[in-house]
Amino acid sequence: MTLALEQLLNGFQFGIMLFLLAAGLTLIFGIMNVINLAHGCLYMIGAYAAALVAARTGSFLLAIPAGLVAAGMAGLIIEFLVIRKLYDRDHLQQVLATFGLILFINEGVTMLFGRTPLFVSIPPALSGSIEIIPGIPYPTYRIAIMVVGLLVAGGLYLLVNKTRIGMLVRAGSTHREMVRALGVDIRLLYTIVFALGALLAGLAGLMAGPLLAVQVGMGEQILILTFVVVVIGGLGSIRGAFYGALIVGLTDTMLRAFLPGFFKTFMNASEADALGAGLSSMGIYLVMALVLLIRPQGLFHAQG
Numbered sequence: 001m002t003l004a005l006e007q008l009l010n011g012f013q014f015g016i017m018l019f020l021l022a023a024g025l026t027l028i029f030g031i032m033n034v035i036n037l038a039h040g041c042l043y044m045i046g047a048y049a050a051a052l053v054a055a056r057t058g059s060f061l062l063a064i065p066a067g068l069v070a071a072g073m074a075g076l077i078i079e080f081l082v083i084r085k086l087y088d089r090d091h092l093q094q095v096l097a098t099f100g101l102i103l104f105i106n107e108g109v110t111m112l113f114g115r116t117p118l119f120v121s122i123p124p125a126l127s128g129s130i131e132i133i134p135g136i137p138y139p140t141y142r143i144a145i146m147v148v149g150l151l152v153a154g155g156l157y158l159l160v161n162k163t164r165i166g167m168l169v170r171a172g173s174t175h176r177e178m179v180r181a182l183g184v185d186i187r188l189l190y191t192i193v194f195a196l197g198a199l200l201a202g203l204a205g206l207m208a209g210p211l212l213a214v215q216v217g218m219g220e221q222i223l224i225l226t227f228v229v230v231v232i233g234g235l236g237s238i239r240g241a242f243y244g245a246l247i248v249g250l251t252d253t254m255l256r257a258f259l260p261g262f263f264k265t266f267m268n269a270s271e272a273d274a275l276g277a278g279l280s281s282m283g284i285y286l287v288m289a290l291v292l293l294i295r296p297q298g299l300f301h302a303q304g
Contacts, residue, residue, distance in 0.1 A: 002136050007253055007257040008254070009132070009142070010253050011249045011254055013145055013146050014249035014253055015245045015249025016146050016150070017145065017149070017207070017249075018222070018249055019241055019242050020152060020200045020204035021201055021204050021226045022229040023152075023238055023241045024039065024197025024198065025197065025226055025230055025241075026235060026238070027169075028197045029236070030236020030237070031169055031190075031193055031236055032083075032190050032194070033087075034083055034087065035095055035098065036197075037223065038099075038101035038102050039201055039226070040102070040201075040220050040223035041074075041101065041105040042219070043201040043205040044216070044217075044219040045070050045074045046201060046202025046205030048109060048205075048214055049206070050120065051118040051209050052066075052118070053067075054120050054121070063120075066206075067206030067209075068199055068203060070202065071202020071205065074198060075195050075199070075202075076195050076198070078194075079191055082098075084190075084191075087190070106216050115215070116215075117213035117214060118215070119213060120209035120214065122210040123210075126141040127140070130143060141210060141211075142211075148203075152200070153238070156238050157238060157239070160238055225284065228285070228288050229244040231244075231288055231291075232288055232298060233298050233299055234295075234297055234301035235297075243299060247287060248287070252280070255276075255279070256280045259283075260273045260275075263276050
């Protein structure tokens with residue numbers, strides 16, 4: 001019971017991290033119609049900036065704005081220099097250009113900081129644990145990640161559905177020329193959307209720093225899962241990104257935690273671990289295939 005609850009919370013926390021990445025990606029993909037493979041690089045830049053500032057100053061509070069500013073500035077530069085020229089290009093050209101960005105950014109980070117991973121300590125105020133129910137403690141830092149993710153999800157919902165900027169963003173995704181005819185600078189609107197996506201990726205990166213090794217290529221490791229979330233949730237839907245991320249996070253975590261143990265009931269340990277790990281890796285893709293079979297547009301496809 002205790003293990004199941006811990007893994008359930010781990011899956012929820014992993015899903016929240018995926019949501020922060022997928023929310024930005026689904027806005028950029030669904031609204032701007034741009035496939036941005038370099039989205040994981042913004043996650044890496046946020047993590048690196050936060051890790052370096054935390055190591056120099058010893059303060060995680062200073063690392064938070066550093067990670068956000070670095071990811072946001074990198075997003076603005078990338079949008080101005082590269083993405084802006086891809087709005088009217090086909091998806092193949094977008095994939096090739098943003099894949100080139102991955103190579104360029106990864107090599108740049110390697111030249112500046114080397115390939116040695118950076119490690120960030122959990123802030124002292126969040127290093128303990130909290131008893132979620134009597135007798136079952138859970139790390140405070142992971143709970144903090146969940147709280148931040150839920151607050152961001154609520155803020156994004158209000159921004160997209162209850163504000164004028166959100167109205168323009170939704171209108172710009174389906175009636176671009178009409179929005180432009182009304183005097184709205186559609187390019188500025190797209191820049192705002194891209195910068196928002198970069199900030200969310202940077203936030204995910206800086207929060208992942210104390211849990212993972214900060215290293216070159218960390219963005220690509222999680223990017224495929226992020227695209228799976230976007231496909232399951234539906235393009236351009238914040239709500240879809242949220243529920244899709246929870247589905248992927250919980251499925252991946254629970255399968256990795258319990259599938260090898262299940263196979264050990266009738267197989268030897270080494271074969272059970274190998275088979276369990278393999279099938280666990282396939283689990284989220286089977287879920288994605290099932291969702292696409294039932295709802296090809298995703299669970300919560302944006303209606304415009």
